[in-house]
Amino acid sequence: MSMTPRERVLATIDHREPDRVPIVLGVSNATGIKMRTYREIKQLVGIVAEDRYLYDWPELGTADPDEATLQRLGTDVRGVWDLEPDWVLERNRAREPHSDYINSWGSGAKEITPGEWFPMVEPLKAATSIAEIEDYPWPDMHDPTRVAHVGERAARLALENQYAIMATPWLLFPLERAFAMQGMDTFLMNMAMYPDFAEALLWRIEELCKELMLHFLEELGDNVDIIKIGDDLGTQESLLMSPAMYRQMLKPVHADYIQFIKQHTRAQVMFHTDGDVFPLIDDFIEMGVDILNPIQTSAGKMSNLTELKQRFGDDIIFCGGMDTARVLPQGTPEEVRQETRRIIEALGQDGGLMIGAVHTVMNDVPAENVLAMVDAVEEFGHYPLEL
């Protein structure tokens, strides 16, 4: 039985076995491919196509891959995203080369080495009072140019009815935004030292996230299958903050945000959160997360795939799993093939797995390894799985 890519994804998120494990690659930043590797893939497979950047944002460095490449990669989803307002995009195109990139939030990135940008412009770095939050010139989420293209693109994808539609509005992760406004170390410290301030900042950001999300969802209408949000909560060995602090300060924000999304769409919620988040997966399920991304198998207890599948597999879909710490950048194509097989066997039984890289496929990943991964899904990912 052969399925369309969309049917494949919908069966998977319905906890049914599709014809093969769906692939999620190239369609948002966290599931995306950086530009140099994208160019190498095109060259390797002989595709000639224009280089385009996700979110029209060269400094992010993530490709918006052309259709032929997406098809060669076998990716079963297509992306829809918002844009920064026109005036921000124009201001940044017109700015001095190599000068700081500033977005509509007033936060931004500096160029550390040519072509490598890091989020280091933190406009609320020194803030510790609620008055400073109230006085800050927050972005206008009602600017129509943020979402003007969304409805048309989603409607076209829906009309074609070939691919699952995954929508990822940018910059709508509350903790990530707080880090961007204050710096990660500063905000983490403020969560402990000035919890009232930290909570107020998170709720203010979430309010803005909801404002834009509502416009975004209105543009999408029914033409969306997955909404991707998230916040990185894990480290290589543990959590960024204690489970108690998460449940006290951040979980209510996430829960409210997810509830809001579910009130306005029937799409599934994919929650992206890096690192070893094993102790919080029950919380994610309780909040209404349908799909967990990226299953960072190199981090702590997330390496225990058998336990992940047994404990949570009935309640949540896994998306990701392919190691970007070692296997994809440093492994041989054969190692990539074997790792793909291992992930499919451990997480793919009875459906419930969408495979993809744990992180953006960085510029140090050989194009051969990206192809080895997707070819291995074709080789080992057909149901019924041969275990």
Add this chain to the structure above:
Amino acid sequence: MNGATLSSREDILARIHDCVLDGDPTGATEGTRAGLEADIEAMALVYESMVPALREVGRRFEAGEYFLPEMLMSANAMQACMDLVRPLLADSARKPIGTFVMGTVAGDIHDIGKNLCNAMLESTGFKVIDLGVNVPADAFVEAITAHEPDAVGMSAFLTTTMREIGRNIGAIEDAGLRDRVKILVGGALLDQAYADEVGADGYAPDANSAARLTKEVLGIDD
């Protein structure tokens, strides 16, 4: 003898200890000022209150009782106290147990782990020279020539910047300085195998073990 009575001396040291442990910079610096006014030696303030507190912070982190926010708060409180006593330590008879040059490699700006390592190393008795982030190979070489450290620490957070560690070690070898320093590495994606591969002398997964490892590779006894 100093002017403080035994009980108030103990009270002051305990207060600084508890405030560093709780990440309270105001209380910790008040305690430090009170200690200095009561003529408690700077060395005692550091080694009998702050250092044991930070050691306990490290233990709690390793035990999963403390997470990054608590650890950052404690390191912050400790640094606020160190700013008060550092000028006085220079006059003290006790020399640092070693000099450590630290930096995040070129192309990388992640510094939370590096800064926590600095706090732990300083509290262990090392003089720490922090080169900051995005540090090119020649800056590590220059710092080794200028400061003659016992050890050099390099931090990298990304798969794309990890390779800089190998390049830096190559540059240190080319400059003929490799046998003068121990090189220690750390960062989220690194491990012992990687440290061995690039020819480093050690790898530490977190700040507490970094301080322990440095003493170990330099042969410094507790």
